[in-house]
Amino acid sequence: MSSSSRGWIWAYNKARSYHVSRASAFVRATRFWLTGDTGSFTSHGGFRRSRIKR
DSSP: OOGGGOOHHHHHHHHHHTTOOHHHHHHHHHHHHHHSBOOOEEEGGGTEEEOOBO
16 A cells, blocks of 8 residues: 555544544544654553554
């Protein structure tokens, strides 16, 4: 998958797959879309720290 196909929807679905709330996934996807990096966030029910980067 090329990085150009990794847009807002991809980042939102990826964050949701990490078991975060819809609101948190929305914020993380928007940040990913704007900057290419979600920043570190709590995922998997609070048991992990995750980050999605381009």
